[in-house]
Amino acid sequence: MTFTHRPVLLAEAVTSVLGETTSSEQQSITIIDGTFGRGGHSREILKHLNQHSKLIAFDKDLQAIAEAKTIQDPRFQIIHESFASMAEQVPSDSIDGVLLDLGISSPQIDDPSRGFSFRGDGPLDMRMDTTRGQSAAEWLAVAEQKDIARVIKEYGEERFALQIAKAIVARREQGDSLTRTGELASLVAGVVRTREAGQDPATRTFQAIRIYINQELTDLEGGLRAAFHCLKPGGLLAVISFHSLEDRIVKQFMQGLSKVSVPRGLPLTEKQMPKPLAELLGRIKPSEEEVKENPRARSAILRVMRKIKSVPEGAIS
Known part of the structure; x- marks a missing residue:
């Protein structure tokens, strides 16, 4: 039996993780799709990458890995691991964009044998x-x-x-x-x-x-930290969550990186003020049309941030 999956916020997610750069303007960029699923986001990202760029995808699900291996594209690599391990797979400050589409895919839900x-x-x-x-x-x-x-x-x-x-x-x-x-x-x-x-x-x-x-929430917390360290300064992190537990973790992580904490009354000029580690770029919900066509998109929230500067590994809790 064949089970299909319709990716949520497809255009918005791809635009968010690639930024404004078109394929003709790219030098050589590397993108991570941390949750390959059935490959909807990965395939769309590949359409927007030039021949010198690369897409690395992760997934824990063996059926997702089998689907990923049908992509015959030298720019594409699939890794059978959780996205929480990405910092062990790629160097720090080397990635231009990371996309995480959380939760489970439609084939996992629709196939009774998965439980x-x-x-x-x-x-x-x-x-x-x-x-x-x-x-x-x-x-x-x-x-x-x-x-x-x-x-x-x-x-x-x-x-x-x-x-x-x-x-x-x-x-x-x-x-x-x-x-x-x-x-x-x-x-x-x-x-x-x-x-x-x-x-x-x-x-x-x-x-x-x-x-x-x-261990989805543990993986998410570790994966967000790993994604930040893998991103280059200027790199983009886009995360789609589907329930409040996930979204709360993503929101607090991104907000924490976008703020600076300075003791009250400390005499600092504007130039001396510490800079945040990241910049929040927005929160996107599916359109009414998308929800009508795909009811599973109803609770989705896409949050996006840009990394501003690096910090030593372990400095982010």
């Missing part, structure tokens, strides 16, 4: 990289109740996190561990007493467990 969605029954896996780490089923089979509740509350912002965790552990103690997405969705539906309009009661729980299993 990401409650809409179709499948193995309770949820790993982006199925060669590494615990599956969701393996974790739920051994995790303590307090840890399950914490994950569902913190990463899913679910009010009934404790009740869901208790139900999971009670079922496990009866010798019936959860192994299918349908089983987990049904269990959550029996516990969550109030539902948000238009939202399945399992939505927040599935999001939370997926984020935890794939």
Whole structure:
């Protein structure tokens, strides 16, 4: 079965990560697509690069890697790693633009065998990289109740996190561990007493467990720091987020780099004032037309910043 993915904010993201430079004006630039997915953004970026430029893409998902290998272009390189590792793969101050399109792709959601969605029954896996780490089923089979509740509350912002965790552990103690997405969705539906309009009661729980299993927020924090160090001064960072937990991390990271902290009353002239490390360039939401054509774009936010100057590695927390 073939699963398709429509990239969100395609034109806006590509313009944001490439800046104003056209392919004819480029000398030799290097761009990173930290989340290849099914390659929508990467393919569009390649259309705007000249023959001397390069695109490096990262992804943890083996299906994404297989798709990337169908691109026969000498300017393109795919790396089977998290974007959080980009600073280990490329030198500091060497990249002209970094794009991160967070969350999961439509094929991951639509394919029941991946275990990401409650809409179709499948193995309770949820790993982006199925060669590494615990599956969701393996974790739920051994995790303590307090840890399950914490994950569902913190990463899913679910009010009934404790009740869901208790139900999971009670079922496990009866010798019936959860192994299918349908089983987990049904269990959550029996516990969550109030539902948000238009939202399945399992939505927040599935999001939370997926984020935890794939360490998405930890990767994001590390990836943002890595991207900053990889960028040249003047380089651009563009990040598309889909929920408040991601967007909060991106927003705070970019705002922190764009501000300077000087003790009150310190006698400094304007020339002596320290300069910020980055400049905020804006926040973009999908158009009404895009949301109408692709409802999954509804919650997307694109934030963009430009690096102004470098700092020693480890100086950014």
